[in-house]
Amino acid sequence: MNHKKKTIALALVAAVLGWSGAAVAEDAPPKGNAQTGKALFEKDGCYQCHGYIGQGAGATGPKLAPEPLPYDAFIRQLRTPAQEMPPYEVAIVSDQQAADIYAYLTSIKKGPDPKSIPLLNN
Amino acid sequence: MSRRERAGGPANAVGRGDQKARGRRTAQARENGALQESFINYGGNSKPEWLTCLHEEASVGMCHGYAKASGKPMAAMVHGTVGLQHASMALYNAWCDRVPILLFSGNAGPVEERRPGVEWAHSVQDNAAIVRDFTKWDDYPWSLQHFAESTVRAYVLATTPPMAPVVITADGALQESPLSDREAEELTIPKLARNRVPAGDPNAVREAAKLLIAAENPVIVADRYARTPEAMGLLVQLAELVQAPVVDTKGRMNFPTKHSLCQSERRGALLSQADVILALEPVDSFGLRNRVTDQLGRSWRTTTKANVKFISIGVHDLLVHANFQDFQRYSDAEIPIVGDPVTTMPMLIEYCHKELNDDRKTALGARRKKLDDAYKGLIVRARAEAALSWEASPIGTARMWMELYNQIKNEDWALVSETSSSGNWPHRLWDMNKPQHFHGGSGGSGVGYTCVSSIGAALAHRDQGRIAVSVNGDGDLNMSPGVLWTAAHHKIPLLMLVHNNRCYHQEIMHLQRMANRHNRGVENARIGTEIRNPNIDYAKIAQGYGVYSAGPISNPKDLGPAIQKAIQVVKRGEPALIDVVTQPR
Numbered sequence: 001m002n003h004k005k006k007t008i009a010l011a012l013v014a015a016v017l018g019w020s021g022a023a024v025a026e027d028a029p030p031k032g033n034a035q036t037g038k039a040l041f042e043k044d045g046c047y048q049c050h051g052y053i054g055q056g057a058g059a060t061g062p063k064l065a066p067e068p069l070p071y072d073a074f075i076r077q078l079r080t081p082a083q084e085m086p087p088y089e090v091a092i093v094s095d096q097q098a099a100d101i102y103a104y105l106t107s108i109k110k111g112p113d114p115k116s117i118p119l120l121n122n
Numbered sequence: 123m124s125r126r127e128r129a130g131g132p133a134n135a136v137g138r139g140d141q142k143a144r145g146r147r148t149a150q151a152r153e154n155g156a157l158q159e160s161f162i163n164y165g166g167n168s169k170p171e172w173l174t175c176l177h178e179e180a181s182v183g184m185c186h187g188y189a190k191a192s193g194k195p196m197a198a199m200v201h202g203t204v205g206l207q208h209a210s211m212a213l214y215n216a217w218c219d220r221v222p223i224l225l226f227s228g229n230a231g232p233v234e235e236r237r238p239g240v241e242w243a244h245s246v247q248d249n250a251a252i253v254r255d256f257t258k259w260d261d262y263p264w265s266l267q268h269f270a271e272s273t274v275r276a277y278v279l280a281t282t283p284p285m286a287p288v289v290i291t292a293d294g295a296l297q298e299s300p301l302s303d304r305e306a307e308e309l310t311i312p313k314l315a316r317n318r319v320p321a322g323d324p325n326a327v328r329e330a331a332k333l334l335i336a337a338e339n340p341v342i343v344a345d346r347y348a349r350t351p352e353a354m355g356l357l358v359q360l361a362e363l364v365q366a367p368v369v370d371t372k373g374r375m376n377f378p379t380k381h382s383l384c385q386s387e388r389r390g391a392l393l394s395q396a397d398v399i400l401a402l403e404p405v406d407s408f409g410l411r412n413r414v415t416d417q418l419g420r421s422w423r424t425t426t427k428a429n430v431k432f433i434s435i436g437v438h439d440l441l442v443h444a445n446f447q448d449f450q451r452y453s454d455a456e457i458p459i460v461g462d463p464v465t466t467m468p469m470l471i472e473y474c475h476k477e478l479n480d481d482r483k484t485a486l487g488a489r490r491k492k493l494d495d496a497y498k499g500l501i502v503r504a505r506a507e508a509a510l511s512w513e514a515s516p517i518g519t520a521r522m523w524m525e526l527y528n529q530i531k532n533e534d535w536a537l538v539s540e541t542s543s544s545g546n547w548p549h550r551l552w553d554m555n556k557p558q559h560f561h562g563g564s565g566g567s568g569v570g571y572t573c574v575s576s577i578g579a580a581l582a583h584r585d586q587g588r589i590a591v592s593v594n595g596d597g598d599l600n601m602s603p604g605v606l607w608t609a610a611h612h613k614i615p616l617l618m619l620v621h622n623n624r625c626y627h628q629e630i631m632h633l634q635r636m637a638n639r640h641n642r643g644v645e646n647a648r649i650g651t652e653i654r655n656p657n658i659d660y661a662k663i664a665q666g667y668g669v670y671s672a673g674p675i676s677n678p679k680d681l682g683p684a685i686q687k688a689i690q691v692v693k694r695g696e697p698a699l700i701d702v703v704t705q706p707r
Contacts, residue, residue: 051518057545
């Protein structure tokens with residue numbers, strides 16, 4: 001397949017996945033397992049750009065947790081990401097695995113209030 | 123007595139006529155024959171002082187850091203051929219970073235002068251050829267008079283902007299042979315005359331001033347701008363006069379971080395709304411106006427307004443070579459000014475003053491109010507983001523940087539490492555307002571720069587009685603850990619925190635993108651990028667080199683006390699290392 005055909009094919013895949021993401025948004029987030037999601041978060045390399053607890057890291061990746069994006073926006077970014085994030089297609093991260101990762105992100109507790117940290121206020 | 127001893131030595135020649143610029147230290151790597159023997163015996167190891175390095179890349183990298191911290195070049199001496207090849211990566215970094223270094227490399231020339239064995243194997247016809255693409259000048263002197271003149275010329279060329287490394291090949295016979303009486307009588311070492319640095323064309327600068335004063339949304343971008351102690355103050359004057367935000371791309375310590383016009387974190391928003399952009403010694407003008415997205419299909423788009431006026435002031439175009447491409451994609455400018463931006467700055471400020479009337483002052487004052495509010499927002503955001511991983515283990519990079527700052531903020535300190543690989547937290551939350559508070563990056567992105575350059579810079583700061591601190595990537599430290607021994611041996615005080623994320627992180631992110639580009643998953647991206655199994659114990663490595671150490675530390679609560687202890691070691695005049703197991707970035 002030449003480069004142009006490849007690009008068209010990938011665009012079609014993205015379009016289909018985008019539609020799937022939109023369909024999911026009509027329902028409640030699928031049930032996921034936070035413990036499994038945590039393992040997947042590390043295995044699939046999410047932590048490399050977003051940190052082990054999804055805190056984000058400047059130029060490499062934005063904050064994912066606490067208070068993650070709504071599930072439909074999360075799945076859209078996962079499948080057809082904006083900016084530099086690589087797309088994670090179903091073949092790489094299944095819908096159930098995506099739900100598990102989302103459950104992990106949802107389970108992450110809020111950090112301390114920055115006003116309560118002396119080193120950030122001196 | 124050798125030729126060199128009678129002449130008084132090339133290091134003295136380098137500094138003659140300029141006591142402050144005297145090349146009094148030489149980072150030495152392995153054997154250097156007669157010059158080395160003369161320095162340590164005839165010169166008494168004081169002019170210059172000999173620093174023993176365990177790798178040529180370390181010796182040149184130390185020169186790189188020293189030059190940026192002290193404002194004057196240090197010399198390195200390396201073995202011919204093999205030593206120069208080892209030194210080449212560090213030379214390339216210094217070339218890209220526009221930093222002066224004097225490099226002396228030996229060679230055995232005439233066949234009857236060569237000893238059997240390695241001198242035949244290592245002799246070359248054109249010693250400097252392998253580094254000529256990324257050095258400013260080189261010479262192979264054939265007499266001591268020639269050597270004296272070329273060494274002074276090399277110093278002048280290296281320290282004239284655009285600054286860069288230079289190479290002198292020191293012939294073996296010239297180093298070893300006796301000096302005739304006549305040669306001794308006639309030998310003169312030229313006085314060092316420092317070149318005046320060129321400012322930009324006055325007409326173009328006046329035009330730039332008009333644009334800046336008339337602009338509704340001007341933005342100043344500073345990259346490798348601040349090459350002198352006065353540079354930051356001049357930029358503050360200009361920014362306050364124009365009431366323009368400054369985006370510091372961190373090539374040098376360009377602008378005080380607690381000044382409300384320091385708005386580097388708003389780079390994208392500011393540049394996209396700008397009607398005039400002034401770029402000072404820009405490294406990537408194209409990147410200021412365009413964004414490349416590295417996804418399944420690689421694409422780029424312009425991110426600035428179509429009618430933005432771009433002004434650049436810099437000397438980069440005065441020193442560009444063909445093969446090693448030290449530039450980015452071509453980008454035009456409405457007013458491209460070739461000249462040193464620091465030298466040009468007083469003229470630009472004067473012309474801006476002339477353009478400014480009372481009405482315009484009122485308008486600019488209103489703009490400043492909005493910028494002040496935006497700055498407050500940046501601080502709130504930075505604190506909130508820092509808090510997110512405050513209790514995390516592995517330790518968050520914000521916590522690491524702030525624990526470090528807490529121990530040094532009331533001292534006379536210098537930060538001698540980059541910040542961009544660990545969240546830019548110092549630039550976001552520390553009060554950085556002096557030239558020694560930051561020295562910029564490697565230039566060529568050659569891994570292994572930080573550990574060696576930081577010790578060279580720490581040497582310069584030791585002389586000023588400052589505490590030097592660095593945060594060093596684990597991958598970087600593995601390139602040249604032997605430099606820790608040099609720090610211990612020569613009692614160079616530096617507190618080094620190892621930002622130990624146990625991988626070559628830049629590479630793993632790229633590999634993830636490539637794996638997904640081919641739709642193969644990212645599980646295997648860690649192969650060839652992670653540094654695990656076994657995990658490296660950097661504290662033990664440091665101990666082996668005779669350096670005080672602590673760690674590995676994974677619990678954030680343990681970090682502050684460990685830094686406090688290590689600072690006491692540094693205050694005693696010794697290096698210290700703390701292995702901090704961290705979040706990736």
